[in-house]
Amino acid sequence: MRLETAQLRLHTGICEGMPDLEPVLLDRAKRLPGLHRVALGRNLPGSWGAGDYTLDLQFKPAPPGAPADASGLAAALDDIATVDHVAYRAIAGGTRADQLHDGVWRTLMFRVRPEAPPWQMHALEQDLLRMPAYMPGIRNWRLARVLSPGPWTHVWQQEFAGADDLLGEYLMHPFHWGRVDRWFDPEFPEWTVEAISHAFCPLATSLIDGHNHKEETTP
Template sequence: MHSLIALLHLDGEAARICAALAGLGAAVAQVMKGNFNGGDLSAIWDFENEAAYHAARPGIHAILNGAGVARADTAFFGHGSIGVREQGLSTGIHRTLFLCADRAASEARLAQFEAEMALMPKYIPAIRNWRFSRVIEAGGELPWTHVWEQEFADTAGLMGPYMLHPYHWAFIDRWFDPECSDWLVNLRLCHSFAAYGVAILSN
């Protein structure tokens, strides 16, 4: 399976754009406050394969590049490391992180980074469902290399246990920290979260 996530910064009417995105098969939700460079709307499509994406791409990009959209960050990816603790979770929040691992990114360093990221849910049970993927095609502000999706029961799970757990700040964050010698990830990120009202990662 493959997915496309688009984070849209709007300068026009949200309702019309929401309807247009949904009309092309996306799950669409308003991005919640507290995001960082996360846009105003988040849209997620699932595709059986790359060919299905390429067939849908022109229509989707016509909206993303059309009236009312100031900018869109996008990532198309094949599903990477996936885990489900809470099948059918539809009442929680879905968090998207676009990141660009562009600092001396040898394959060995990327592999270590990816392995450690994929272990976050093992240590942080507030992450109910997750998917960590390499990006095939990126658009927007940076050439995004990875998409890190997580579902939490509520925003408290994201803001509290996820942020406060030492596996996060005392171990993983060194990849994101210019003060650490392992620094790998561009400081510019898209951190976005939204309540879709449907199961995204366990549908």
């Protein structure tokens, strides 16, 4: 499957003009060719560097050799929102709660500094993937590298049972501040990440587990 995620920033005044906005957004997304599954969530207070909504898309496999293209959604939503959109390939992940319902979906898009040596990027990736071992509140997780052109290089996604697990254990954990934060802080010699977008929204059912199971095709 081809995976894509997007941050949607609504145009000014669009909510007043479209009271049934979320069904409209979903309807537009469902028209994209080859779509298999779509999920939309309104970002919660505390998100930053992000949009108003997080949209996740799962497509049927593209033909071999086809380039990653994240332009179709931007065109479909041009009169409603600006779209910060990436296609990506998962490099690692895991699940603890394959039947998670009514949780919280967190998406961190980030950009590795072009000057950073390869060993720093790989060390950063490994530290991110070590976080679930220290934080049981991370129920499911996935780290991916971006394939499409644009400002982002990685997507780091997690699923939680509730926002307290993200805002409490995850963001305040000693492993986060003592180990992971050095890759994101320009005051550290290991500074690797120069920009981030942090968003979290309600999650009806697990998206990470769903990518590993047969799903009903979106009409």
